[in-house]
Amino acid sequence: MSDVVISVRDLTKRFGDFTAVDRISFDVRRGEIFGFLGANGAGKTTAMRMLCGLSYPTSGSGTVAGYDVMLEGEQIKRHIGYMSQRFSLYNNLTVWENIRLFAGIYGLSKKQTEERSAEVLERLNFSSERNTLVGSLPLGWKQKLSFAIATVHRPEVVFLDEPTGGVDPVTRRQFWEMIYEAAEGGTTIFVTTHYMDEAEYCSRVSIMVDGEVRALDTPARLKQQFAAESMDEVFRTLARGAQRGE
């Protein structure tokens, strides 16, 4: 296994004469929490879609989880995890049914599914909730389960798209502690957020403006570079210079 899980060079996506993503290049190392920030309309979503194998770049090169971003979108989809605040679990299915459904989608065998779901239930202390409808679980539990399911096939990297939007401050922190723990265990995390305090929790942060990656470093070095007190200030300094809106 390579130590670089995502590696892209000059990744570009054009829609007609509009360049949504303009030659972005970066590497994400194994076990990193990589924060992917940008103003609305900066091209974050388009870039994420390319990295997740949902859309092919117009030009550039790179790999995600060892697969070619220009050619192997299908393989990429199978080898990454994905979780967003908007779409995560089915409320009308039980805890166990949700795990089984996603394990099936990720192509795990029956035996693997049995093993992994038992493991997930035990790790989360959820064994007693196996047959509970997900809709009736408290938000914090749902989020933990959602993350566990996004990683049930042991992906090399998990993409979290605004995982904590609208979540209360206590649950939001519990979620981040889980991310810390997963990263300590070697899972690579690629995360987007609008909460600037969460940017501070990342190993490294990239900030997109007008389709380009304008800054990329550890939060501490970014603050130094922009002579800022907080990541919020760094973000504002960069985003204010944006030429295009959403």
Added chain:
Amino acid sequence: MSAIDVHSLSKSYGKVRALDGVSFAVEHGELFGLIGPDGAGKTTLFRLLTTLINPDEGSATVDGLDIEKDYLSIRKRVGYMPGRFSLYPDLSVEENLQFFAALFGVTVEESYDLIAPIYKQIEPFRTRRAGKLSGGMKQKLALSCALIHRPSVLFLDEPTTGVDAVSRSEFWDMLADLKERGITILVSTPYMDEAKRCDRIALCNEGRILGIDTPTGIVQGFDKPLYSISAKNMFALLERARREEGVEDCYPFGEKHHLVASAGFDEERFKAALADVEGVEIVSAEPTIEDMFIKLMRR
């Protein structure tokens, strides 16, 4: 008489008690914030006060009018911007504005001075269909439409959710302008850092109000010593700190962790106990709205 007066308002959807005996008042010309996460009951409260649904228990008045008896009069006086974009995507910017003006029996010209600071920013796109606007422009159009009949009270349900930090702060500047013009504003947000832009706030969670005060008053209510701590390995620090004597709570807070101490806490002893953790630093910290929210939630 307050601009908004709410008495023990409750509303359930089946078994879910969305709003559980909420009371508060908003004064004329006040910018009042409802701060809380999803499921706090903010949208239910907006729907009740704009007379779109009726309460199970309790009562409320808006501009002195009862939300159940006087619902038709209330609708003429309030402006409402729901959380989800609810203009007509197939009408142009200008057609949407004219449509809402017609509904309220006014003309765009009559209200132009009020909406101008906001509307001018999207006027260059007045022939574009609303569905083709960017998120920020949709938000400005929705606000213009909500203001077209010069409402005395404006209800804004999470206008900044999912919006980046810079656009969010621009939106709050627009609200400050409207407040200057005497409009009472009730606005909700899940972002704690926006609370300081309000005159007063109510912290809401799971259908209840945890506390109401000015932003300064809220943080003054934090009655425990608070420290910010850091170390080379922040995750290890978190786990260790929680086990130390006199540590009531410890949680990530941006680049540092916040540590809430009880009477038995001693800084020097804490540092000594964590001597094996590399680079431990501890300094006194000022509580924020978010610290108070966490404290109230834990209780």
